[in-house]
Amino acid sequence: MDVTLNVKRYNPDAAKPASYNQEYRIDLEDGSSLLDGLIKVREEMDGTLALRCSCRSAICGSCAMRVNGRAVLACNTKMKDVMPKDGSPVKVEPAGNMGVVKDLIVNFDVFWGKIKAVKPWLQPEGPVPQGEYLAPNEAMLHLAGVMGCIMCGACVSDCTVLEVDKNFLGPAALAKAYRFVGDPRDAHEKDRLKDLTKYGGMWDCTRCMQCVQVCPKGVDPMGRIMKMRDKALAAGYNNTYGARHALAFTDLVRHGGHLDELRLPIKTFGIFNVKEMLKLAPIGMRSQMVGKVPPLFPKPIPGIQNVRRIFEKVEAKR
């Protein structure tokens, strides 16, 4: 099959480095992957095209990049699945949020730094047993789901929080953190949770689901982050803005059947938190002008008992 690739390129060694797009027309066998196409370009047409790749089996995590605007592993992406129907070129770009070094190679320094920041090693306490630590198979299988992470950076590439807040640990590092938080052999679950409730940690995820959708290994980083939020609340780490926001949200909906946007920030930040209250004042005023401020004493919605019953059922299940 005939394929045209439109590759976003960048050569830092050029006299005036700037990114540009280059098209390559190649002939590929039907079942070929995106990676097969890129390798063909680099080995037979243009040796200057730079990308990372190695295993071709979605296990080494080298070849994350964006195709048609979405992060994928090039090796397990079939070319014919990403060829636009209108015959336009397949758009290939480097992974996002990390900074380009050259062509499709991005800078992983910050990525590894964040992984390291979650202290990603087992911290058992007490006497070391003669044999193995005993652990239930279900617990291990559950962790295997997170262990499946191959650190490809697809989730980081498309994380919408990282786009605006470089301080966020990001989905990969938080999933790695969960791997230890959830390990029955680790003795530092509480310390870990406490650390992860800080700015940049678990409460900074906006639950946009991008990481879940682009993860090539089904690791479900966002799901793990939500699990850690539950564990952090259960462990009593409920005095951060993120935790208070979540708790206030729940309380308000349980109480009135809808979200009271007036009380939500007040409950989150505290009415006497002058700094945060002042920050919110302009938004409050603008909302007032367009009639968006909810009533001071809102009535519960009709049928509020049903809402509360839902809460009871959900909480009983936990």
Place this chain on the structure above:
Amino acid sequence: MFDHDVLVIGAGLAGMRAALAASQAGVNVAVVTKVFPVRSHSNAAQGGINAALTDRGDKWEDHAYDTVKGSDYLGDQDAIEIMCKEAGSEIINMEHMGTIFNRDAEGKLGVRAFGGQRQARTFFVADFTGQALLYVLHEQVMKSGVRVYEEWFVLSLIVEGGECCGAVVMEMKTGEVHTIRAKAVIMATGGIGRVFEPSTNALICTGDGMALAYRAGAPLMDMEMIQYHPTTLKSNGALMSEAARGEGAYLINKDGDRFMKRYAPNMMELASRDVVSRSEQTEINEGRGVNGCVLLDCRHLGEKLIKEKLGQIRQLGIDFANADMIKEPVPVRPGMHYVMGGIRTNYDGLTSIPGLYAAGETACVSVHGGNRLGANSLLDTLVFGKRSGQHAAAGVKSKQHAAGVTDAYSEAEKKKIQAILDRPADGGELFGKVRQELGETMNKYLAVFRDQQGMETAQRKVKELRMRYEKVIVHDKGRTFNTNLIFTLELGFMFDCAETVIVGALERKESRGAHTRTDMPKRDDANWLKHVVQFRTPEGPRIEDQPVKITQWQPQVRSY
């Protein structure tokens, strides 16, 4: 110039295990790796890692015997004994450091059956055991503070006064060439898979370490012993773990017949790999295959087991063979997978050059002999990685850096690189086609079945290709991530490996283990119960023999 006591080259299981062992011994350790550690090819090991745990009634002697028999009696039995004795403590150590491992009903480590062994003693994490172990070692290396030079590419080893005392290395991100001085160097660079096309191996498996050591004067041993794995996908050579058969999958031919009953009536699909691959190839050659493949049938294992224990390879089947193993058999065929040979070492990892060690697939201790058992490779990396690290650390404590090592070494490498970049562009070709033809030649003539004529043809072709290689051009003249240049240099390493594979295979005039000659189909213990050792000379490899070490198992007829 950088200084370290111990320099480890490669950050797979062997390399990181060696680095940890040396670091724990209190010396200054650094690791150089051409990819981020977790990208190392150890991550592709699927099925598991063998150990005879005495607390469950298994004996290391039984594991050792299975290994000796699996090696077709070419493995050195003293080294095999060490590996099997130390296996249990290595596995427990990995568990203590955080490896999750599948468990049994009591919460202890669970086992699965694997090929060529009479007892289930393969410990595993679903079907990504290598990844699970690799990540744990990576975690420990991060914790240890060992310096890791990530995405640095080794150009040559430095040998002064007959001792290895460092390496010349290119930082890929900047293109800068550095000299790293070290009192001991440990090679842990993995295999030579890409010398064959197709191969289950990753694109980074280009035999760098073997070629570097060989060029530095260390001999390579048993290079003719190339393992073809019985279950690889036709489209891209991807591996379908032996774990599938360990869990009970069948191999069937086009008539739906479990053909292994005719070749290995006792062990059936779980005979050792060389035996199963030969049987499959025979079925295919005699017209009972399906489009050049046989079929791996997992349907009777059930959806739950497949999803829980074989999830990754199920996905590989769907992605690369359009077959969901829950519903249909997956076409597979023998594919190049592993090299039993490598840099000759003793059981402390020491090569023939003082100060130079090797461990893992790049080394030949030899514990695998003519055929490696499934799940013994991970064990090999850990046991001999650890031993190399410990031994190297002990050796450097009272040693000074070699005074003669200066930046002159890196200057010399820079000149060589410049000469490649300066080659006239007109009429030259890129490395890609040359590499492809090299791989296809090796896969055609040095596969499951070999003969004199084919191997001689291969030798001639590889010589021609090498001449073409001397003229390949590099499009990229830049410094940053000049992957074009790196691949071209790697191809040079691959030619050294290919040449020694062929010479070794031509030398061994018998059939043993993975080396099966249709023109000499019998094993010949009277003349060939010995290793083939190759030293580099300007005229080509010089061959020496080395006797096989036999401790308690005399060679017998091998049947499964």
